[in-house]
Amino acid sequence: MHRQDHRLERLDDHWLRLPNPWDVPALVCAGTDVPLEPAAVDEALALLETAASLEALSAATGGPPARITRLALTPDFHKGAGIPIGTVIETEHALLPQAVGNDVNCGMRLEVTTLTADDVRPRLPALERRLRHLFFEGGRRIALSPAQREALLRDGVPGLLLTGAAPWAGLGDRDADDSLDRVHAPAFPTGTAEAFADWIGSAGATRHEATHDSVIGGIGGGNHFVELQYVARVHDPAAAHAFGLAPGTVVLMAHSGSLSLGHQANGTARDLLRATWPAGLPRPANGVLPFLLDERTAPARRRYLDAFGNAANFAAGNRFFLALTMRAGLAAECGDLEARLLYDAPHNLFWPDGDRVVHRKGATPAGGHAAVRGGPYAPWGEPVIVPGSMGAASYVLRGHGDPRTLASACHGAGRRVPRGAAARGGDAELDAFLAEFRVVTPLDHRDPVVARRGDVMAAWRRDLNQEAPWAYKDVGPVVESLRAGGVAAPVAELRPLLTVKG
């Protein structure tokens, strides 16, 4: 039992309430053994001050009465850059770009293969060499034409596939037709991809000449990874059977986002919000600038929504390519395999619904039966993928659509040590860990830089230290909070075989 933060009121063993002067319903799903970070509670209370900003903005502009209708914090919530990671916030007549986080559509992709752990284990050393080449030594040659890049940004993976051939050399020609009812957010149709004209035209000499570029197929940094795992334990045999998660089955998991594109979209939002802020109205002390959903901001919102949609489409498409790259490595070293998408789920997005908008920052949808009506998961609830920290187990759960979290679950174990602080554990401890868990990185202290600059972002040792297991909470109590709190039920536990860190 951890000492209770005096600002949180415990309702029962699994739920707390965050009282606030604006009477916004604000609940936290967390068991008594989950440590809660006071600095993150500070941030949540500061975010709730946006209730006052919205009132002032509506009054100053004569716009519709905007308000916060609900706040929820997931069991892994921790301090972010202004707004906690693990925040779900629902607004009415307002949109808060900052409540999505910088990395637009950061999320998870999980594929179930026809291989078993016994098939893969003897091949791990060879697979490590192969993946080092495929991900970091120029082996990643994913050829796209400017027209295909534009199609991906404007209409997502479905739009990309409509462009015809799939010339992603060396990665097979498999398309993603099987994925459309297994992707939470398959596409964000946008009117334009003008915000990313430079990237679209970057490497191609002509509109239809397909070339590789330095962005597509990159993993990213921080807690992002591509990992081979096996089903180590089944918690819900019927659901696990339906999901294809038999014990010993090898799965591949990608955790990645929109790389630089989401940041650029957020820069667009920041500029537009400042430019459209009413003259004479003081900017909010908490730094959170809302778009009011009225005619006045419609042109600015349109520009932002296009850039946001472009970045979101890129992120899901890039996860598709990351999975293709891992499949190519597996096929080369372990023989023919099938790999079927289980689910692609976002962590950082917003969901408009009439006058209301649900925003998730570092939280994942955990809808119930109704959310996946007609799809393959209708009998079970939405798949929820909770990645473990480096070396730790990950979990697949099924959502219950709990309104107390706005049908949301957590996106990991949650940091224990802030990113900026030195993580506990020295070099020797990290060396031992890296040897044990076969972490493939382009920058390995035993094997100096193998990546060409510009072809890949190097995994800096400093970053690996920040991602070491001891920098994170235990995932067990976090997942148990979701189960006991009624948010989602564990289906299976996945343990790592080999991790590729960006």
Add this chain to the structure above:
DNA sequence: ATGTTC
């Protein structure tokens, strides 16, 4: 998280 370097 990003992309990289005082």
